[in-house]
Amino acid sequence: MSEGYDPHMEYVVGVDIGGTKINAGLVTSYGYVVHTVSLSTMAGFTKTVDRAIQAIQKLMNEVTAIHSGVKIKGIGVGTAGQVAWEEGSIRSASELIPGYAGTALKALLQTQFQVPVIVDNDVNVLALSEKYLGACIGVEDFICLALGTGVGGAIVVEGHLVHGSWGGAGELGHMSVDFKGPACVCGGRGCLEHYASGTSIARRMREQLTLNNLPLDNLDSRDVIARWREGDPLATEVMEETIAALGSAIASFIHIFNPKVIVIGGGVAEAGEILFEGIRREVATRTMPSMLEGVRIEAAYRGNFCGMIGAALQIWEYGGPPLPSGNEGFI
Helix, strand or coil, rough: CCEEECCCCEEEEEEEEEEEEEEEEEEEEECCEEEEEECCCCCCCCCHHHHHHHHHHHHHHHHHHHCCCEEEEEEEEEEEEEEEEECCCEEECCCCCCCCCCCHHHHHHHHHHCCCCCEEEEHHHHHHHHHHCCCCCCCCHHHHHECCEEEEEEECCCCCCCCCCCCCCHHHHECCCCCCEEECCCCCCCCHHHHHHHHHHHHHHHHHHHHHHCCCCCCCHHHHCCCCCCCHHHHHHHHHHHHHHHHHHHHHHHHHHHEEEEEEECHHHCCCCCHHHHHHHHHHCCCCCHHCCCCCCEEEEEEEEEEHHHHHHHHHHHHHCCCCCCCCCCC
């Protein structure tokens, strides 16, 4: 695709790689999505990088058929798994994407398409969506939490994502909120993820039902939240424990990083204000008043394809002209 590369163009390909789906889109510097394609990841059946290449090629074929002569500035990727950021390789990945760990994603995509490529963790790129589209426009210091199958995180300090020594900073789901708590797959104990992920909420509800000799049903976290809203005592107990764990962790984040905003997204956050009210209340009981003053706890931006857009924004964030400071023109 080298003939389709132009460093001065205002178009970037953004790619969001998840365990079930890969979204690719042509995105402008203002976050406007010109065209998108989506492919199933087919994890375990084919190499994820091959599916990403297919998605990008399909996107560009469709775009050039409609808009001849379109050139791109680069490719930005947000992906599940831990990313060795400078090399853009997958350092570690869960069993949701078998064989993904060790993939030299950046090098493979650059070789295939002959354009600059930046690869980062999916929650880190979501933080860029927050910075330019969501609750953190104009905010220099904020924390992102994504409560989904697991618990992911991203840290922004003085306007810059914190990557750590190789790119693994922000594993906020593996902060211990109970040092005597249950063992976690990470090797720790009492990790936030054990209490606040959608997977753990459903698991703990099933444990409660078993203890009370009640039907297990095939429930997920959305079912637990629905029961909580209806006043079910067991669901209430599970969700109060979830809120206590989140309150404990967030209070620590506030004391450590002194952020202006805590952004919470992911499927669990779709519970809405009932969850956020509980979290704000819990955080208030655990945080120094001087540190808590002025801190906002907000829902994450939920625009279309926000992971894909955030992935694309990396090209301007790290390697191009300044990004716009407002959200005019974003979708």
